[in-house]
Amino acid sequence: MENIYLPKTAKIIGIKDEGLDLKTFTFSFINSEVKEAFSYKPGQFLELSIFGVGEVPISLSSSQIEKGSFQLTIYAIGEVTRSLHKMKVGDVVGIRGPFGNGFPFDEAKGKDILFVGGGIGMAPLRPLIKDMIDNRSDFGHIIILHGARTPRYIIFRDELKEWGKVEGVEVHMTVNRVDGEKWDGEIGLITRLFDKIEINPRNSVAFVCGPLFMIHIVVEDYLLKMGFQEEAIISTLERHMKCGVGHCGHCNVGPKYICIDGPVFTYREMKILPKEF
Amino acid sequence: MEEKVISREKVVTFIDTLIGKYYVFAPVKKKDFISFDEVKSGNEVYLGYRNSKDSPKRFLFPQSEVMLRYEKGRLIEEGPFDYGKRVIFGIRPCDIKGFSLLNKVFDNHDFRDPYFITKRDSIILIGMGCREPQTTCFCTSLGIDPGSSDGADLFITDIGNKYVFQILTSKGEGIISEYDGFNDAEKADLDMKEKVSEDAKERIRTKVEISGLKEKLDGMFEDPFWSDLHEKCIGCAICTYLCPTCHCFDIEDETVNDKGVRRRNWDSCMFPLFTLHTSGHNPRESGKERMRQRIMHKFNYFVSYWGDTACVGCGRCIINCPVNMDLRKVINNINHG
Numbered sequence: 023m024e025n026i027y028l029p030k031t032a033k034i035i036g037i038k039d040e041g042l043d044l045k046t047f048t049f050s051f052i053n054s055e056v057k058e059a060f061s062y063k064p065g066q067f068l069e070l071s072i073f074g075v076g077e078v079p080i081s082l083s084s085s086q087i088e089k090g091s092f093q094l095t096i097y098a099i100g101e102v103t104r105s106l107h108k109m110k111v112g113d114v115v116g117i118r119g120p121f122g123n124g125f126p127f128d129e130a131k132g133k134d135i136l137f138v139g140g141g142i143g144m145a146p147l148r149p150l151i152k153d154m155i156d157n158r159s160d161f162g163h164i165i166i167l168h169g170a171r172t173p174r175y176i177i178f179r180d181e182l183k184e185w186g187k188v189e190g191v192e193v194h195m196t197v198n199r200v201d202g203e204k205w206d207g208e209i210g211l212i213t214r215l216f217d218k219i220e221i222n223p224r225n226s227v228a229f230v231c232g233p234l235f236m237i238h239i240v241v242e243d244y245l246l247k248m249g250f251q252e253e254a255i256i257s258t259l260e261r262h263m264k265c266g267v268g269h270c271g272h273c274n275v276g277p278k279y280i281c282i283d284g285p286v287f288t289y290r291e292m293k294i295l296p297k298e299f
Numbered sequence: 300m301e302e303k304v305i306s307r308e309k310v311v312t313f314i315d316t317l318i319g320k321y322y323v324f325a326p327v328k329k330k331d332f333i334s335f336d337e338v339k340s341g342n343e344v345y346l347g348y349r350n351s352k353d354s355p356k357r358f359l360f361p362q363s364e365v366m367l368r369y370e371k372g373r374l375i376e377e378g379p380f381d382y383g384k385r386v387i388f389g390i391r392p393c394d395i396k397g398f399s400l401l402n403k404v405f406d407n408h409d410f411r412d413p414y415f416i417t418k419r420d421s422i423i424l425i426g427m428g429c430r431e432p433q434t435t436c437f438c439t440s441l442g443i444d445p446g447s448s449d450g451a452d453l454f455i456t457d458i459g460n461k462y463v464f465q466i467l468t469s470k471g472e473g474i475i476s477e478y479d480g481f482n483d484a485e486k487a488d489l490d491m492k493e494k495v496s497e498d499a500k501e502r503i504r505t506k507v508e509i510s511g512l513k514e515k516l517d518g519m520f521e522d523p524f525w526s527d528l529h530e531k532c533i534g535c536a537i538c539t540y541l542c543p544t545c546h547c548f549d550i551e552d553e554t555v556n557d558k559g560v561r562r563r564n565w566d567s568c569m570f571p572l573f574t575l576h577t578s579g580h581n582p583r584e585s586g587k588e589r590m591r592q593r594i595m596h597k598f599n600y601f602v603s604y605w606g607d608t609a610c611v612g613c614g615r616c617i618i619n620c621p622v623n624m625d626l627r628k629v630i631n632n633i634n635h636g
Contacts, residue, residue, distance in 0.1 A: 025413045027366050027550075028377050073369035073561070074554040100577040116374065234580075261582070262574050264550050267410035270566070271547030272573060274596060275582075276520075277603035282409065296520045296595075299582050 026267055029071040029116025030056045034109055035091065042174045044142070045107060046083060046095040049117065057090025063124030064149035065258065065286045069266050070094065070102065071116030072109075078102040079263045079281070082120065085149035085156075095145040095177065121266040122285050125150050125256065130227040133254075134162035136219075138240050140169045140212055140232025144177045146258060147231050155188055162226075164191045165219050169212030169232070173203040194218055212236060216244050223249035230257045234299050241289055255289035259299065275299070301472075302484035302492075303464045309480045310462055314341030316478045317386055321423070324358065325388035326351055335387065346389060346457070349433050354543035354615060355387055355394050359401060359418050362540075366414065366550070366561045379417040386474070389427040393438045393611040395450040397543025398424070403605040404546050414563070423470050426451030429499045435614030437627055439500060440507045443611060446496025458491040507630040509598075509608060515633055516599040520591070524636055528629065529590035531622045536567035538616035538624070539593065544601075544609040547573070568592045594629060 036048035051057045062068075062082055071077045078100065084093035098107040106115070127150070135154060139147045154161050166185060170176045176195065186193035194215045196208035208214060212232070228250055230240050237257050245255050261273035261280040273280035276296040287295075305313060317323050318339065327336040328345040332352035338344055368376040398419075405415035429436075429445035438445060448454035452471035456463045463484055466472050475481060484492075519525075539545040549566040553559050566573055569590075574583045583589050601609035610626070617625050 023411055023413050023416065025377060025379070026410055027412075027414070029374065031374070071561075073372050073374060074552050074557075074559055076552050077550055077561075103577075114372070260576065262576055264548070267412075268407075269404055269410065269412060269546065270549070270563075271568065271596075272549075272566070274592075274600060276595075277600050279604075298520075298588065 027118070027265075029069070029077075029118050031114050032117045034111050034113050034115070037111060040095060040177050040179075041170075043098040043107070044095065044175070044177060045098075046093050047106065048084075048087075048091060048093050049115065050088075050091045051117070052114070054090075060090050060092070061086065062092070062120035064127070064153060065125035065146055066120035066122045067146075067266075067285065068092075068094065068117050068119035069121070070106070071118070072102055072105050073116060075105045076102045077116075077118075077264075079121070079266060081146035081258075081285075083145040083148050085152040095142065095148070097142050119266060121281055123283065125229065125286050127153065130154075131160045132162065134221055134226040135164045136221055136226055136228040137164070137166045138212060138228065138230040138232070138236075139167065140236040141171060141175065142177065143230075143232030143236075143258075144168055147229055148178055148181070150229060151185060155185060155191065158188065158190070162190075163221070164188075165221060166191070166193045167212055167215045167219070168193070168195045169215070169236070170195070170197050172199055172201040173197050173205040173207075174201070192219070211239075213239055213244060216248075221248075223251075223254075226250065227254045227256065230255065234260070246289075252290035252293070253288045257287060257289065257292065258285040259287055259292065259295075260285065301466045302489060303466065303475060303481035304461045304484045304488050305464065305481050306461055310346070311341035311344070313478045313480060314338070314344055314388065317388075317474065320477065321384045321386040322382075323386045323388055324355075335390075338388075344388065346427075348389070349429070349431050350391050350393075350436075350613065350615075352615070352619070353541055354397060354613070355390050356397055356401060356543050358385065358387055358422060359398060359415055360405070360546060360548075360565075363562055363564045364414060366563055368558075368560050369552075370558045379414045382418055382421060384421050384423070385418075386423045386425060388425045389455070390424055390451070391429060391613070392426060392445055392447045392449070393436075393441075393443055393613040394543050395424060395426050396438075396441075396443050396611045397613075399450050400544045400601075400605070400607060400609055400611070401546055403607065423474055424451045424453075425471075425474070426454040428454065428456045428496055430457055430495060432499055432503045433614060433618070434505070435617040436503050436612060437505045437507055437614060438612035439503045440505075440509055441608060441610055441612040442509075444496070445499040445503065446492075456492040456495055458488060458495055461488065463488050463492045505627055507627050508634050509630075512630065512634060513599050513602045513608075516595060519633070520595070522636075524633070525587050525591040528594075529586035532569075532586050532590055532624060533622060534569050534571070534586055534589070535621060536569040537619050537621070538626075539567040539569055540565060541615040541619055543611050543613060543615075544597070568596065594633075598630070598633075 032049040083095035268279040268282040405412040
């Protein structure tokens with residue numbers, strides 16, 4: 023029997039600064055069989071271990087890149103994430119997973135796509151955006167909205183610029199406030215970007231990721247009012263997770279476990295869960 | 300099914316025989332309570348017990364368990380570690396049912412927990428029917444019979460001067476053959492066994508209504524009921540620690556001088572830290588949400604997910620609650636509210 027709690031060793035092979043306290047780490051498994059067997063879907067997450075510090079769940083922020091490699095974009099906020107930020111290329115960590123259900127992909131083919139990513143909520147959306155751009159002809163118009171706290175918190179800055187150049191892809195950004203940085207773009211909540219876009223809600227799928235209050239406002243005050251179908255609004259839910267396999271009880275919400283039944287839910291599924299977020 | 304009998308005195312010798320071959324855990328009388336402990340002699344076993352203070356779930360799911368060892372940031376040894384062959388002697392039907400509920404969680408078709416499964420597979424369960432249920436027992440309301448042998452390898456009924464042993468599995472058969480002091484049960488023994496079981500069932504006087512409870516709770520998440528219920532609770536979580544069905548745990552690293560272990564420790568939905576996010580946000584901020592989670596998980600969410608109620612009616616949470624929260628009253632209030 024495979025030990026579901028046994029982390030597999032992976033080496034840091036790249037580190038990119040993404041903004042204040044934000045880095046994207048590229049990892050590669052050391053064992054070649056593990057490398058070969060590893061595959062995942064956008065929207066799934068991994069359990070990252072630093073032995074002696076602990077284990078944390080982190081969303082995959084890369085689409086399938088080189089076999090056995092993957093990326094995690096991590097905000098230094100807790101013990102494990104702060105320790106990771108001190109690590110350098112060549113250092114090793116433990117990895118379990120992937121866990122969770124992941125985003126629907128084939129179901130969104132032929133539709134216009136709206137991405138709404140608040141802060142680090144862009145991280146799980148990034149692989150989906152990349153996969154859709156790579157399969158550009160399968161999807162209609164793609165709109166990407168990103169909101170950050172201040173300009174220095176804007177994530178995947180270069181990629182957002184590149185994605186905006188792809189035909190049929192629009193990118194809009196805003197910051198909540200400017201904190202001494204140079205910025206000549208939009209200032210205000212992510213919702214103000216809705217004034218700038220045109221989308222046909224009847225034939226669109228929206229992917230919304232970010233802080234809970236943002237999800238509430240974006241979904242209830244905007245998407246539903248615009249006429250999006252409840253099952254065409256897709257979001258992720260967060261919970262303090264430990265095991266990743268539905269055993270430890272931490273992420274239980276009503277009759278669901280966020281780690282195995284989620285973290286991706288349609289609004290139709292989300293709205294029947296107990297209001298406990 | 301085959302039944303054997305043995306005299307009261309010989310049970311001690313039978314246990315002594317097992318001790319040479321297995322780690323034997325049995326009810327032992329402590330200063331003012333009973334607990335399952337490893338015994339080194341049959342004489343240590345206290346078979347006049349009503350039930351143990353703590354649930355024997357810790358034999359499958361210990362309060363603290365080493366998952367792996369590391370040194371200087373590298374994994375050096377992985378579990379599950381060998382616990383040896385163990386016999387749990389004298390476990391009650393409610394606690395065996397508890398094992399089967401834990402089994403649903405830890406050994407499901409999607410994710411199998413090797414730490415739990417290794418221990419489960421190396422344990423032989425010798426169940427024992429109840430003669431004197433406690434006033435807080437309400438297992439019959441949960442469909443459990445105090446004389447039920449379900450889930451046991453061997454099942455003992457105390458019929459006065461003798462014990463009847465029912466052999467239920469090949470593991471049970473194997474253990475009986477370790478000792479030659481058994482005789483075949485006679486009709487009179489079996490009749491007596493029936494009577495003892497029936498009497499025990501009669502003695503369980505508290506009844507709570509479980510049918511329809513799940514459906515009732517379906518619409519109660521926002522009910523004002525929860526606002527008052529938690530008021531006297533001090534959040535000590537003893538109810539969840541002693542519960543045979545509670546399975547929540549935390550995973551933590553413990554390091555001393557570069558060397559350490561990753562442990563899993565019992566955790567509880569009654570603690571505020573249980574749901575605290577790193578960001579500082581806590582979706583279950585007060586005792587109200589935590590108490591609601593405990594009740595809802597047992598009688599509604601677990602039922603939806605695993606098709607059974609996460610309560611065995613052992614009454615441990617009632618006996619040991621420092622502020623006298625009585626789960627039976629809570630259920631009655633939900634049913635009649």
